[in-house]
Amino acid sequence: MSTHDTQPDAAASSETDTDRDTVVLEVFRYQPDDEDAEPYYETFEVPFEEGMTVLDALLHARDYGDGTLTFRHSCRQGICGSDAMFVNGRQRLCCTTQVSDLKQPIQIDPLPHQDVIKDLVVDMDHFYDQMHAVDPFFDPDDPPSNELEEQLQSPENREKIKMATRCIWCGACTSSCNIAAGDNEYLGPAPLTKAYRFINDEREGDERRKQRLEQMTDDHAVWRCQTQFSCTEVCPKDIPNTEHIQELKRLAAKYDLSLF
Amino acid sequence: MSQSYDRGIVEDYGRWREFSPGMWAWVLHKFTGWILIGYLFTHIAVLSTVLDGGATYTETIQGLESLFIVRIMEIGLLAVAVFHILNGVRLLMIDLGIGLDKQAASFYVSLVVTAIIVIASIPTFLGEVGV
Numbered sequence: 001m002s003t004h005d006t007q008p009d010a011a012a013s014s015e016t017d018t019d020r021d022t023v024v025l026e027v028f029r030y031q032p033d034d035e036d037a038e039p040y041y042e043t044f045e046v047p048f049e050e051g052m053t054v055l056d057a058l059l060h061a062r063d064y065g066d067g068t069l070t071f072r073h074s075c076r077q078g079i080c081g082s083d084a085m086f087v088n089g090r091q092r093l094c095c096t097t098q099v100s101d102l103k104q105p106i107q108i109d110p111l112p113h114q115d116v117i118k119d120l121v122v123d124m125d126h127f128y129d130q131m132h133a134v135d136p137f138f139d140p141d142d143p144p145s146n147e148l149e150e151q152l153q154s155p156e157n158r159e160k161i162k163m164a165t166r167c168i169w170c171g172a173c174t175s176s177c178n179i180a181a182g183d184n185e186y187l188g189p190a191p192l193t194k195a196y197r198f199i200n201d202e203r204e205g206d207e208r209r210k211q212r213l214e215q216m217t218d219d220h221a222v223w224r225c226q227t228q229f230s231c232t233e234v235c236p237k238d239i240p241n242t243e244h245i246q247e248l249k250r251l252a253a254k255y256d257l258s259l260f
Numbered sequence: 261m262s263q264s265y266d267r268g269i270v271e272d273y274g275r276w277r278e279f280s281p282g283m284w285a286w287v288l289h290k291f292t293g294w295i296l297i298g299y300l301f302t303h304i305a306v307l308s309t310v311l312d313g314g315a316t317y318t319e320t321i322q323g324l325e326s327l328f329i330v331r332i333m334e335i336g337l338l339a340v341a342v343f344h345i346l347n348g349v350r351l352l353m354i355d356l357g358i359g360l361d362k363q364a365a366s367f368y369v370s371l372v373v374t375a376i377i378v379i380a381s382i383p384t385f386l387g388e389v390g391v
């Protein structure tokens with residue numbers, strides 16, 4: 001690891017000479033274009049502003065420091081799920097994490113257990129594959145003849161899957177999971193929460209539910225979960241992933257027993 | 261996509277500092293589990309001396325118990341067994357879906373109760389060394 005210091009905010013601070021608080025970021029850098037590129041940490045100093053998020057700080061570092069600093073972001077309000085990173089030793093969504101809540105210097109790494117493409121950008125393909133593996137879409141046994149017809153759900157049933165519908169596919173949970181890190185075939189927390197969301201949706205019908213439960217009894221599905229709770233702790237949408245997986249385990253066990 | 265950089269081993273071993281209570285509970289549960297399996301074999305070996313007659317068995321046990329290090333290891337074994345039992349109950353509750361939001365607290369409780377029982381047992385184990 002080599003350290004590469006810059007004074008990215010030289011221009012910015014010349015406008016406001018007062019001794020403003022600064023935020024110090026230690027950012028993981030990796031440039032793949034370079035033949036034998038090795039990653040290093042670069043230090044950025046960014047002027048602090050009230051209400052500043054980690055994403056704001058990163059954007060400032062990029063705009064006034066090094067324009068080649070690369071990271072994903074889009075909505076800036078915790079909706080798109082593109083800016084999950086490893087901030088001060090924990091998976092967090094940069095746009096919903098306040099700088100003032102963190103110890104400085106703030107160390108920012110790309111999500112662990114995913115290959116790094118460039119700087120803070122990781123390869124999410126495997127995570128998306130696992131998400132798609134559970135058919136993450138509403139798929140009722142008998143769709144109404146008129147496709148646009150509303151399919152009502154009881155308020156109680158909606159309440160049951162409420163939290164599970166909030167997933168924004170950020171990948172923080174899977175990145176935090178030791179089991180997912182060791183077993184590439186393990187579906188992982190977010191896909192299992194997705195499965196929970198549809199298995200418990202009463203509108204889909206018995207046939208579809210059976211197929212979905214069948215998948216849960218696979219070796220690399222719910223039984224891989226060792227209840228370490230890391231996924232529940234890091235989820236920026238407060239989804240109780242472990243609770244959902246535990247319930248799926250009970251459903252999977254009942255399903256297996258019902259076959260005898 | 262161009263090539264990507266796999267942070268490999270550095271990333272994995274550096275992570276223990278970031279472990280949360282649930283992860284430590286898991287690590288300790290595996291660790292104590294393996295120790296208990298190992299102990300089971302020594303236990304069988306020691307008990308097997310009875311096949312050579314009661315006298316050999318008594319001698320073996322007395323010999324072992326007169327060693328200070330064995331007494332210390334027994335305390336360790338108690339700690340391992342108690343933690344494994346308590347965390348086992350914790351995991352059972354988690355599997356039944358009870359108190360999932362208390363999982364971190366119940367891990368700490370397991371640790372504290374283990375510590376109390378182990379400390380309370382020290383006089384018993386070390387009491388009559390060499391007698």
Ligand code: SF4
Pocket residue numbers: 166167168169170171172173174189190193234235236237238239241
């Ligand atoms: S469950 Fe939470 S942490 Fe996992 S992908 Fe969905 S929003 Fe992100």
Ligand code: FES
Pocket residue numbers: 073074075076077078079080081082083084093094095096
């Ligand atoms: S930028 Fe969209 S979730 Fe953070």
